[in-house]
Amino acid sequence: MNLYITRVILKYEPMRNLALAFASALACVISSWAAPAASLYAHAAIEPGVSEEILYSALPFVSGSASIGAGLGPFAMEIGAMYQGPSAYSDEWYRYRGFVALFAALGPRIRYDRVTAFADIGLALARYDASYSYFILPYFEPGALIAASRLDERSALYLRASVPLRFGADSWTAGLRLGVEFDYGIAARGGESK
Amino acid sequence: MTPSHPSGTRAASRARSKISIFAIAVSAVVLAFAVACGMPSPPARHALLYGISIYDVGYPEGTYINLTYTDDDASAMASALSAKGWTVKLGLADTQVAADSQDATRAAIEADIAELAGTDGLVLFYYSGHGTRDAYTGTSYILPYGSIATAADRISADELRAMFEAAGLSHVIAILDSCYSGGFVQAGVTVDGVPDIFGANDPGGDIAYTAFIDALGDALEAYVSYGADSRYVFISAAGSEELSWESSSSGHGIFTSAALNAFDDSSADSDNDGYVSTAELYAYCVKAIVASWNSYKEDDLDYYSDGQYADFYPHLSGVAREYALWEAP
Numbered sequence: 001m002n003l004y005i006t007r008v009i010l011k012y013e014p015m016r017n018l019a020l021a022f023a024s025a026l027a028c029v030i031s032s033w034a035a036p037a038a039s040l041y042a043h044a045a046i047e048p049g050v051s052e053e054i055l056y057s058a059l060p061f062v063s064g065s066a067s068i069g070a071g072l073g074p075f076a077m078e079i080g081a082m083y084q085g086p087s088a089y090s091d092e093w094y095r096y097r098g099f100v101a102l103f104a105a106l107g108p109r110i111r112y113d114r115v116t117a118f119a120d121i122g123l124a125l126a127r128y129d130a131s132y133s134y135f136i137l138p139y140f141e142p143g144a145l146i147a148a149s150r151l152d153e154r155s156a157l158y159l160r161a162s163v164p165l166r167f168g169a170d171s172w173t174a175g176l177r178l179g180v181e182f183d184y185g186i187a188a189r190g191g192e193s194k
Numbered sequence: 195m196t197p198s199h200p201s202g203t204r205a206a207s208r209a210r211s212k213i214s215i216f217a218i219a220v221s222a223v224v225l226a227f228a229v230a231c232g233m234p235s236p237p238a239r240h241a242l243l244y245g246i247s248i249y250d251v252g253y254p255e256g257t258y259i260n261l262t263y264t265d266d267d268a269s270a271m272a273s274a275l276s277a278k279g280w281t282v283k284l285g286l287a288d289t290q291v292a293a294d295s296q297d298a299t300r301a302a303i304e305a306d307i308a309e310l311a312g313t314d315g316l317v318l319f320y321y322s323g324h325g326t327r328d329a330y331t332g333t334s335y336i337l338p339y340g341s342i343a344t345a346a347d348r349i350s351a352d353e354l355r356a357m358f359e360a361a362g363l364s365h366v367i368a369i370l371d372s373c374y375s376g377g378f379v380q381a382g383v384t385v386d387g388v389p390d391i392f393g394a395n396d397p398g399g400d401i402a403y404t405a406f407i408d409a410l411g412d413a414l415e416a417y418v419s420y421g422a423d424s425r426y427v428f429i430s431a432a433g434s435e436e437l438s439w440e441s442s443s444s445g446h447g448i449f450t451s452a453a454l455n456a457f458d459d460s461s462a463d464s465d466n467d468g469y470v471s472t473a474e475l476y477a478y479c480v481k482a483i484v485a486s487w488n489s490y491k492e493d494d495l496d497y498y499s500d501g502q503y504a505d506f507y508p509h510l511s512g513v514a515r516e517y518a519l520w521e522a523p
Contacts, residue, residue: 055364055425089234090234092315093234093237093517093518095516097514097515098465125406125410130477132387133386134413135383135413148216170383170514180213
């Protein structure tokens with residue numbers, strides 16, 4: 001990555017402006033009422049997984065997350081928040097610290113019958129519990145949605161399962177993210193939503 | 195003849211079944227993880243503690259370059275850790291420094307660390323005494339007994355880490371109650387929101403990021419420029435350009451006084467898992483210092499430094515790990 005660009009654009013510009021820009025992009029998608037197969041969704045999930053720092057052991061953790069997003073045609077983008085609890089302790093009495101994070105992700109969604117496959121790439125900005133240490137976690141999250149219940153003409157419930165892989169600079173985590181997604185179609189489409 | 199269910203009801207029933215099965219599967223997985231999270235039995239735990247109050251034997255404690263309570267800090271920490279199951283080794287330079295064979299010199303510290311070679315358990319290094327900082331290189335040092343007369347006997351952050359590395363130690367916690375000790379703390383892959391000179395009236399100001407998202411740029415830079423920092427967990431009493439203080443009211447360093455209270459205070463275990471971890475100890479000390487010292491000292495100009503105010507803020511390494519230190523009371 002170009003460090004100059006990182007410094008100039010991302011360090012000295014107030015970060016909330018960038019967040020606003022991202023939110024604006026999301027709003028643009030949301031406001032695309034005339035677009036085919038546009039939808040809004042809200043998602044809540046829990047995620048058991050394992051975390052490992054380089055040279056140390058893999059340890060289990062549990063996290064929870066919630067997000068909102070918008071789908072437009074074959075793509076979806078979402079923003080959300082998560083909390084990853086501290087991991088279990090190792091035999092040497094260490095564990096991986098818990099953290100809270102904000103994340104944003106983007107990726108394709110491909111529907112086949114009642115199943116929708118997706119593969120998001122995202123970026124999380126996290127802060128460790130009990131201190132002011134902030135860090136970045138890029139991630140890749142392949143997964144699938146299965147239609148569970150159609151609530152009315154526009155809205156439906158989906159079961160969502162995914163495998164987020166987060167790549168910290170000094171550690172990685174992998175989990176099984178299981179949750180429920182509420183989907184609201186904002187543009188006409190044939191058949192079931194999504 | 196049994197009437198058939200309307201199709202809507204059947205669909206709703208199927209959906210409920212799916213969601214129920216899904217919820218049960220999720221609960222089972224989480225339960226399995228919870229079961230895997232029991233606390234292992236304690237590993238071997240060794241603590242090396244050093245307190246230097248006398249740097250010049252020609253003067254009593256608290257005068258000239260000598261400190262007053264730093265030896266008491268190390269002694270009290272040693273007693274408290276010993277009571278929690280740690281094996282402790284104490285090196286003091288106090289009023290008995292000559293009689294004690296100078297067991298808080300650089301050579302003594304080096305030898306004590308080397309003696310732990312092969313230990314696969316947990317090692318805690320504690321230091322209370324003077325610290326200094328080279329203004330040209332920005333390097334922080336701790337000052338063992340004898341190092342004021344002989345600069346080569348100071349110990350820098352790199353040298354201290356090298357001593358741990360040379361002994362093959364993987365699990366080290368270093369707690370430093372000394373001036374400029376923040377220079378020993380590496381942010382690693384993180385960016386530390388606590389400025390090097392903390393204080394509303396100081397150049398560093400308050401905590402750096404008023405909104406969570408403001409840290410994004412610096413955190414991205416830390417990510418792309420990360421170069422495998424130390425794996426050891428350091429807690430410093432003060433920033434890399436700050437002084438740390440001791441107080442007659444507690445008879446200890448301000449930071450160490452807070453740390454000692456954490457041994458007997460169940461609230462130090464903030465996540466209520468029954469153990470006090472390094473991050474919890476850090477947070478406990480921060481809270482105590484902010485309440486009992488900074489709130490009164492942020493407007494007090496510190497005449498020993500270059501126009502700083504007497505408030506200060508501890509720092510914690512940015513490594514992903516934290517260690518359980520002791521069972522909460």
